[in-house]
Amino acid sequence: MAQGPASRQETRAPEPAALEDVQRLAPVLDILPDAILIARADGCIVLANQRAEALFGYPPGGLLGHSVEELVPARYRQAHVAHRAGYHRRPQVRLMGERRELWALRADGSEFPAEISLSPLEGGRLVVSAVRDVSERRRIQEALERRTQELARSNAELEQFAYVASHDLQEPLRMVASYAQLLERRYGERLDEDAREFIRYMVEGARRMRDLINDLLDYSRVGRRGRPFARVALDRVLEEVLAALEPAVTETGARITWDPLPELWADEAQMRQLFQNLLSNAIKFRGQEPPRVHVGARREGPGWRISVEDNGIGIDPQYAERIFLLFQRLHTQREYPGTGIGLAICKKIVERHGGRIWVDTQRRYGAAFHLVLPERPPEPAEEAVP
Amino acid sequence: MTAAAVEILLVEDNPADVRLTREALREGAGGLRHRLHVVEDGVQALAFLRREAGYWEVPRPDLILLDLNLPRKDGREVLQEIKADPELRSIPVVVLTTSRSEEDVLRSYQLHANCYVTKPVDLDQFLEVVRRIEAFWLGVARLPSP
Numbered sequence: 001m002a003q004g005p006a007s008r009q010e011t012r013a014p015e016p017a018a019l020e021d022v023q024r025l026a027p028v029l030d031i032l033p034d035a036i037l038i039a040r041a042d043g044c045i046v047l048a049n050q051r052a053e054a055l056f057g058y059p060p061g062g063l064l065g066h067s068v069e070e071l072v073p074a075r076y077r078q079a080h081v082a083h084r085a086g087y088h089r090r091p092q093v094r095l096m097g098e099r100r101e102l103w104a105l106r107a108d109g110s111e112f113p114a115e116i117s118l119s120p121l122e123g124g125r126l127v128v129s130a131v132r133d134v135s136e137r138r139r140i141q142e143a144l145e146r147r148t149q150e151l152a153r154s155n156a157e158l159e160q161f162a163y164v165a166s167h168d169l170q171e172p173l174r175m176v177a178s179y180a181q182l183l184e185r186r187y188g189e190r191l192d193e194d195a196r197e198f199i200r201y202m203v204e205g206a207r208r209m210r211d212l213i214n215d216l217l218d219y220s221r222v223g224r225r226g227r228p229f230a231r232v233a234l235d236r237v238l239e240e241v242l243a244a245l246e247p248a249v250t251e252t253g254a255r256i257t258w259d260p261l262p263e264l265w266a267d268e269a270q271m272r273q274l275f276q277n278l279l280s281n282a283i284k285f286r287g288q289e290p291p292r293v294h295v296g297a298r299r300e301g302p303g304w305r306i307s308v309e310d311n312g313i314g315i316d317p318q319y320a321e322r323i324f325l326l327f328q329r330l331h332t333q334r335e336y337p338g339t340g341i342g343l344a345i346c347k348k349i350v351e352r353h354g355g356r357i358w359v360d361t362q363r364r365y366g367a368a369f370h371l372v373l374p375e376r377p378p379e380p381a382e383e384a385v386p
Numbered sequence: 387m388t389a390a391a392v393e394i395l396l397v398e399d400n401p402a403d404v405r406l407t408r409e410a411l412r413e414g415a416g417g418l419r420h421r422l423h424v425v426e427d428g429v430q431a432l433a434f435l436r437r438e439a440g441y442w443e444v445p446r447p448d449l450i451l452l453d454l455n456l457p458r459k460d461g462r463e464v465l466q467e468i469k470a471d472p473e474l475r476s477i478p479v480v481v482l483t484t485s486r487s488e489e490d491v492l493r494s495y496q497l498h499a500n501c502y503v504t505k506p507v508d509l510d511q512f513l514e515v516v517r518r519i520e521a522f523w524l525g526v527a528r529l530p531s532p
Contacts, residue, residue, distance in 0.1 A: 167455060167485040174484060174507045175402045181509035182409065210507040217486065 022047055022126065035131040038121065041088045043067040043081075046126070055133060057107035068129070073105045087127065091120030104131060113138050162220045165213050173213070177206030208339075212327070215341035219326065222270065222348040229353075229377065232268045234261035234275075234306075238295060241275045248283050253290035259297045262304050265376040270349045275308075277342040278369055282310035284336060285367065303355065303374035310366045317361035324357070346371075353377045392420040392524050395447035397431040397464065398482075399456050403505075407451065407482075410516035420524070423447065428459025432467055435474050447477060449523050452499075454483040454490055462493060469498040476530045478523055 029036045035052035048063035072080045104114040115132045180202040282293040296307040324347040329340035350357040354377035360368035434441045454461035468474045478500040
């Protein structure tokens with residue numbers, strides 16, 4: 001059992017008048033969200049607000065005259081008495097339980113993690129304690145730590161997967177493709193048309209799988225191999241992308257126009273990939289007319305809104321979400337070849353930059369992609385995970 | 387290069403891949419006479435190079451084609467041991483692997499690989515790669531005399 005009020009040493013008992021002053025505060029203390037206890041130097045509780053009674057599970061007035069040690073689990077009581085004595089030698093405002101775990105004991109014997117701040121009153125003859133139940137915060141913290149560990153583990157698994165995809169899956173694939181080709185090369189003339197057609201499908205299947213694996217690797221690299229952000233002039237990025245797309249532009253007779261583009265903090269290589277994917281899509285999914293593409297830019301909030309609009313075949317609004325998922329395609333290989341990775345990569349890049357991307361579903365012709373990028377995004381978190 | 391046959395050591399555990407490299411060398415051999423020696427893992431590779439048990443009579447290779455993922459002792463360890471050995475380090479090592487992993491590329495060069503090549507899935511490209519390796523290392527580059 002606790003050392004009750006019997007263990008008091010009344011060397012520095014407060015003046016009765018001071019106690020009355022303090023008790024006059026009671027109605028004020030009752031409206032506070034924290035549990036407030038006022039105790040004498042010997043630990044005897046002289047005032048407790050309603051929240052304190054509720055938190056510790058005592059009836060109204062039930063804490064008065066008890067020692068604060070009764071609110072401490074038995075295993076910590078000895079230490080608490082020593083702490084209390086130490087505090088009274090050098091009374092000052094301070095916070096307990098911030099760094100170390102502090103436990104409090106309810107009337108029914110149950111415990112809760114607590115954060116306690118102390119403040120001397122009446123020249124140290126009284127001590128005010130504000131007690132807060134931090135179970136919820138502790139629970140959230142623990143959940144967060146668990147999540148962080150899970151994330152680190154799943155990132156490690158992804159790395160492992162990326163390696164497996166880049167090596168172990170490619171190897172058997174190469175064998176299938178290469179020997180099918182060798183067969184055709186050496187024996188093609190001795191085979192009939194059917195056999196050659198079968199071989200062609202084998203080779204095509206293997207090539208397609210190679211493309212999928214490589215795209216998957218590119219996708220996983222957006223998070224794993226991103227570089228730290230630096231100042232990037234999007235104008236220059238766009239020029240480079242247009243240079244790279246020159247053959248497609250010439251072939252299709254595309255006309256590409258653009259607004260002056262901003263400078264912002266970003267991963268330059270990923271910005272290049274983002275524009276490359278959006279512009280090549282705009283050219284690829286063209287209608288009967290030669291493609292016309294406009295890249296727009298305007299300020300929006302603390303960042304920039306960039307849009308890429310075209311006069312192509314457009315996107316059925318019902319697929320507005322799906323197109324950003326991995327390997328989702330709306331057309332056959334024959335109509336528009338590809339693996340369906342481009343927009344998934346765009347989305348991952350934009351999100352790594354703290355922005356968002358969506359497709360305009362209100363348009364009556366062509367497609368319009370919009371993205372909002374912050375001027376200076378927070379450094380991405382995923383690289384911090386070991 | 388003189389008219390003497392060029393000795394190539396291929397370290398590769400997949401027989402299908404060995405055959406493919408053999409075919410590629412046969413198709414691509416630009417007038418160069420070569421002899422292909424094949425070992426299946428890292429332990430055998432080092433035994434071959436040091437002419438240890440079972441490999442008393444083998445020639446010193448002019449070029450090593452090294453896969454990275456091998457049983458027992460993998461290509462990275464083999465590379466490290468070759469480049470740490472004063473007797474062997476002057477033999478050019480071409481890492482020839484399926485891995486596109488940037489880690490593997492960087493690590494191989496850090497271990498002083500002379501060149502890193504990813505094997506293409508496509509046969510024609512693979513033949514071309516082997517032809518170019520041969521043309522460069524055995525035709526263009528000047529190698530130390532054994």
